[in-house]
Amino acid sequence: MMKKGVFVILFFVLLGNSMSVLAQTEPEDIAMATDEYQDSFYESLKQKGIENYDKAIVSLEKCIKLKPNDAVAYFELGKNYFFLKQYSIAQSSFEKATQLDPKNKWYWLGIYDVSYETKNYPLAIETIQKIIPFDEEYKDDLISLYMLTNQYDKALSTINEMNDKFGKSDDRERYKLQILSQGKYQNSEIENLITQIKQNPKEESNYVDLIFLYSKNEETDKALDVAKQLAKEIPNSEWAQVSLFKGYLDANKADQAIKSMNVILSSSKIDSKIKHRTLNEFLIYVNKNPQYAPDLEKAIAYFDNDANVDVAKEVGKFYHSKGQYENAIKYYEKDLKANSDTDRETNLLLLEAYTQAKQFEPMTKRAMTMIEVYPSQPQFYYYAGLGSNKLQQFKNAKTVLEMGLDYVVDDRTLEANFNIQLGEAFNGLGDAKKKEEYFLKANELLKQKK
Template structure:
């Protein structure tokens, strides 16, 4: 942020003609040399104080006639012109002051104020670089100017220099995040962080920032390497557990891996992408080592409030793809209980999994419930009919299948399956003619599909 400078007026009785002793002192703090000069100068300060800037300017012009090389009078003149928004006059006065006394930062700040107010940022940058020679903390103003003028590479360099010398500041961190949101500047920051780690290997934040940058770029191997380095230098770090978890898992040291995983998943510092990757690696491990299923259940509970990913559903899909339908059912049911009991995708997957393991009673009950929620979703009528046939509720099967058939559109396979189940329903009801009619229709549809 651009600094706000406050100028304090101190009235002194005497004033030396030499300003060398006051080179970096606020010019208003300097006393008057002669009675006439003193009277005019005090009058200018008084008029400025009550915002009579025109009158203050008249008094200062008298001072300049008495002392043509008086840098302080020119500086005060510039401030009054600036207050009147007479920017060119203000700049001319400040420039005269700097010519007379180029080592006084306040005079340069006068020009800086004019350039900033007039949005002459090129001049503002030029002037602030002169001021930094006197006071390096003004480099924060330079950073702000670089941000305003979209000179992000220069801003990033200056931010890193200031952080290194004076420590981090909230403003600089905001600017840095803004710059790094644009990928092309991330390589420069990665190089900077690598150097910072070499310089101070015990500073955890540099490792974390580097891991996050690699993670955003999907450079997972590099991210893991940094985590390993962190684990070596600062083994108590929560982020160090990311590396340790992988090491323990690869070495089949399950108990240690689980302990590290629980630290990772409970951490408020660790990025959610890293947590999801950790859980996924443990899921693959548990698939081969089912004795640790209870630990997987606990791990999933850390994601109960995750708004980005339905973790239980994704684990259900994992088991589904492996043909482990009973495990899939467990996680689909867990997801529906924790989130929305009527989620369309999860229910479709759950009904398919029920059918694969012949759990027809819960399949029928859920499908009938879902028909009330999604009255035009043909799949739910099909599963309700299929389940009803299997539990010998043929009348119910006939009713729901006939209703659902009206909602089948451009899906020959599903239409054929409806006809097969209607044939089964009529067979159960003892109507052989209708049974043959629906089976023949299903057969014709399946021929079309081929």
């Protein structure tokens, strides 16, 4: 957030008939040189205080006539013109004040106020650079101006400089995120963070920022290397658990790995990609050590509200690919219950797993339900027909397969499978002629596919 120069209440010190301005104090801390000057100056302040800026200007012009080289009067004149939104005259007045007293930051801040108000950002940058020698914290204003003028290289460099000297601030971190959303600046920031870690190995935020950048760039191995370094330097860090988890898992220290994993998955600080990778590594471990399946169940629960990935579904696919259909079914059903019960892909995966596990009753029931949801999707008719045949409900199989066959388009394999199941249905109904007819048709379709 830009500080912006502000006009503040000033006070006066009378020292006989001479006026003195204390070094780098506010410009109204003055003593009047003459009674006439003093009366006019106080009148200008009174009129400004009640927002009679025109009358205040008249009084200040008298002051300038009495003392043509009085920087304070020019500064006050600039403020009144500023309040009247006569920015050009205000700027000229402030510039005159800086010419007469270039070492007073308040006069430069007057020019800065005008340049900012009129969106003359090049002048604002030039002016703020003259103010910074008086007060280095005005570099935060400079960062804001660099952001406004899309000078992101300079902004990033100044942000890092200020963070290093004064510590991080919310505004600077927000600006940095905005800059780093543009990939071309990420390499320079990575180099900066590596340097910062070398210089300040106990500062956790630098490790976290570097892990975040590597994760965003899909460089997960590098992110884990940084987490390992963090674990060495700051073992109590939540991010350190990422490295510790992997070490425990590799050493087959399951209880300690599970403890670290739960810290990772429950953390609000750790990136979701790292969490998904952690879960995947534990899933592979559980596949070889099934006694830890209950811990996997608890881990998956952390992702129940994950809008980006259906974790239970992905776990189901993992077990499906390993031929562990019972486990696949459990996780597909869990996913459908937690998310959309009518998700087409998950239902098809579940029906295939039911088939492989020979669970024909739940398969047939779900396929019939999905026909109501997707009445033109032939796959659901096929599974309903297959299940009915396996349950020796041949009449139902015949009916649903004949209905679904009408929806098969440009898929010879599926069409052949429909004909095979129709042959099975007619065989069960005792119609050998029809059975042979459908089996021959299926055979022809499979030959065409080759």
